[in-house]
Structure formats: C-alpha cells, structure tokens
Amino acid sequence: MAREGILIVVSGFSGAGKGTIMKELTGRHEQYALSVSATTREARPGEKEGKDYFFKSREDFERMIEEGALIEYARYVGNYYGTPKAYVEEMLLSGKDVILEIEIQGARKIREQFPNAVLLFVTTKDAQVLRERLKKRGTESREVIQKRLLRAVQESEGIEEYDYLVVNDELNACVAEIHSIIESEHRKIRYNMELVNRVREELRSFSKGE
C-alpha cells in the first residue's frame, strides 16, 4: 500500500538557495515531486507542457480561477501564475510528497485548503551571505541590490506562520535535514491509523483468547 503523500511548501529569502535545494532533494529521493504551475505566459524555447508549466490561454486560466481549480494564483508582469489543484491532489494520492515553491500569500492559501501541509522557510545563517549571493548574481546596481534586500525583509514578515526553519549553511546537510523533517512528518499519528487499527484489532482478538 502506498503511503499518503505530504504537501510541502518551501519559501525563503531570495538567495537562500531554494532552487538548488529542491533540485537536490528531488534528485536524491523518488518520493518527491515538484508541483507544476499553470501560466498564461508564452513558453520559452525548450520548455515543455506539463513539465515546466501547464501553458494556458488567459481565457482558460480565468475559467480555472472561477471554477476553483487553482489552489493559489498571482499576477506578475502582466501574466498569471497558479497552482492547479487537480495535479497536486493526483500526485498526493499516488503517494508523492509534493513540493510547492511559493511565497507567504500562496502559503496561506495552501494552509487553508490543505491543513496538513508542511510549511518550510529557508534562510542562510546570516544576511551577509544573502547580500554576497545577490551581488554575485549579476551586474545589478547598488540600488537594485538594496531593493532586493528590502524585499527579503518583507518576505520574512510572515515567517511565524511557517512550521519549520531550515538553515542552508551547507547544501548536503540542509537537504538531509529537510528530508528528515518530511520523514518525521510521515510518522505523525494521522498517517498511521491503518497500522494502529490493525494492531488494536489483533490485540482485541488475542485478549479474548482467539
């Protein structure tokens, strides 16, 4: 019997390494699946339908919103991005632990609809590291980098609503830690009632001398 999948939300500071962590996590363990978003933006060369995104017309996307087919969505630079509910539910039922990389507003929507979702926030051990990584990313001006740092401050406003804080100091250790958190979540009583009830029934019948 396949165990029930867990929905995992990963948020964190820009520059904290969320992308790399998730690539490692899904690469090391087959139990994880990344959620595929729906979007109205055009596919870029090499992007594949159903793998990188579900590409939708504006009309289709807005119908999905109306029908409640998206767990959460947002508009960004004139395009819609959202998480299709059906895909997530299908993966969870098949026993996959589904990872969503979204921000606090989306995380709140997830929590409303999936109360057992696990919310992780990824940080570096200090802000110095974040600043260095943002600087290295490109040739952005001092002003752009300061804007991004301010954005990171805003990202941290809802942090108390998350379940776990993961510090990405050393990548391998960080990935192992997230995996360990998820494995512990699978030990929660609610996911193990089948075993509990079986042992209970066996004990009951033994105690009657059967």
Add this chain to the structure above:
Amino acid sequence: MAREGILIVVSGFSGAGKGTIMKELTGRHEQYALSVSATTREARPGEKEGKDYFFKSREDFERMIEEGALIEYARYVGNYYGTPKAYVEEMLLSGKDVILEIEIQGARKIREQFPNAVLLFVTTKDAQVLRERLKKRGTESREVIQKRLLRAVQESEGIEEYDYLVVNDELNACVAEIHSIIESEHRKIRYNMELVNRVREELRSFSKGE
C-alpha cells in the same frame, strides 16, 4: 547559547520495548535526560535519591499535590507516583530534552501544561510480537497474559491524541527515528526566532545601505 529543551512523552504498548529504547536514546545522545519521578514508596536496595526517584513522605507528597508542584501524579498499589514540575522545568531550561515515560492520563496533563510537548506512542509492527514478548517475560498464566493484552487495547484508546507513532521493529532504527523526530522538532519556527530576528535586522540595515 543553549537551545531550549523539548519535553517528550513516551507511551506505548506493554512489551513494545519503551524501556530499552529510552536507555539506548539517553546512552547515545547527551541531549536527553529522563525525568525523575517522586514517590511515597520505600527505596529498594541500590536505589538512589534524585536518580531513581525523589523519595517523599506521604505528607510531603500531598503538600506537593496541593501546591501544584506535580505536573501529573497517580496512585498505584497504595503509593503515590508523580512528576515534579520544578525538576522538569530546570532540565528544559538547561537545554536538555526531557523524556517522561507515562500513560495517556498523564500525557493529557502534560499537554495542558506544556503545549509544545511532543507525544510519542511506541508500538510493535503487529500484536503477535507483543504477545510473544509478554509470554517470555515470566511464567504467567494464560489468563494473566490475556489480561495484559486487554490492557494494551485500553492503552491504545487515546492514541489519536499523540503526535507520532514509532514502530519498534528493529531497535537501532527505532532509536534513530525517535532522535530524528526530536531533531526535526527543534527546527520548528518557535525555537528559532532568535536567528530569524537577527537575520531580519541585518537585512533591514543592509537594505538601508548601512
């Protein structure tokens, strides 16, 4: 800085191996401390005050009850047994993860007073193993063994109130799993607000160009 300790309640079926598990856990990791109970029963040869029990007169014990100095207590074969609050709080503050081996009624009292306590229930993978272990323990009659099995059924009644189910199939794996659960609990946001607030402040000052 010492991290804050976590209060761990361990319950489980008779014969599931709780005693052995806790001996291994505390032997392998210094971070754990077993709670020491107070009792009115007389010390047996070799038992040490403050290590095996805090030995109390009936008068002293009843005063502790009145003063709310016990997190939980019970009477058993004419003697009192209870968990002194001061000792547990002292160990938690010193950064130890404190383990209490108690049953469901006690576990409920713990939860009321320590909402962040972690409640673990230990089981074997089936009832057959429990029955065999109970049989091996002594020369008890069939009837006594059946009574104990019935007691195990009763012990499982409150299982839904626990946080985690731990299956003691292979001792080493089971001990590692419990340790992993507790380490994951330490990653909960509430235990890491000091780091969060520090990074937040640093980001804020960087974003101002400081």
